[in-house]
Amino acid sequence: MNYMFCPRCGKAEQLPESYCRQCGFFLPDLSKLEKREIPPDEHLKANTALSVLTIIASFTLSFLLFAILGFSSATHPLIYATAGILIAIGSWHIQTLIRTQKLKQQWKRRTPLTESETSTPTFKSASTAKLLDQSDLSDTPPPV
Numbered sequence: 001m002n003y004m005f006c007p008r009c010g011k012a013e014q015l016p017e018s019y020c021r022q023c024g025f026f027l028p029d030l031s032k033l034e035k036r037e038i039p040p041d042e043h044l045k046a047n048t049a050l051s052v053l054t055i056i057a058s059f060t061l062s063f064l065l066f067a068i069l070g071f072s073s074a075t076h077p078l079i080y081a082t083a084g085i086l087i088a089i090g091s092w093h094i095q096t097l098i099r100t101q102k103l104k105q106q107w108k109r110r111t112p113l114t115e116s117e118t119s120t121p122t123f124k125s126a127s128t129a130k131l132l133d134q135s136d137l138s139d140t141p142p143p144v
């Protein structure tokens with residue numbers, strides 16, 4: 001059994017997905033939450049695949065509608081409307097595909113940046129400089 005610390009009061013040996021024996025705080029199962037979370041690039045990959053499939057299917061279908069029924073005088077106007085909608089759906093998904101690729105690039109660029117931001121020593125020295133700026137030096141004894 002995996003025990004955890006209460007995030008509110010710090011009491012040890014608590015069961016996840018129960019209430020803290022000391023302060024009554026609800027303890028979520030953090031290991032389960034992490035497993036359930038799907039990384040954004042997985043969603044982007046799925047979106048890309050679905051967009052490509054939709055583009056191929058809608059353009060193929062509209063082409064077939066025009067090729068088989070398009071030049072017959074008996075063709076109902078709804079056939080043309082349907083073919084038009086299929087072309088529109090294909091075009092919308094080309095847009096989605098382009099946007100998904102841009103998001104993918106942004107995500108790839110962002111991920112190493114956020115990692116280096118938290119670990120670079122420049123971040124620490126910057127915050128030290130900020131602390132020095134904010135500190136009150138008025139009660140410092142005058143130099144002898």
Ligand SMILES: [Zn+2]
Pocket residue numbers: 006007008009010011020021022023024025
């Ligand atoms: Zn607690």
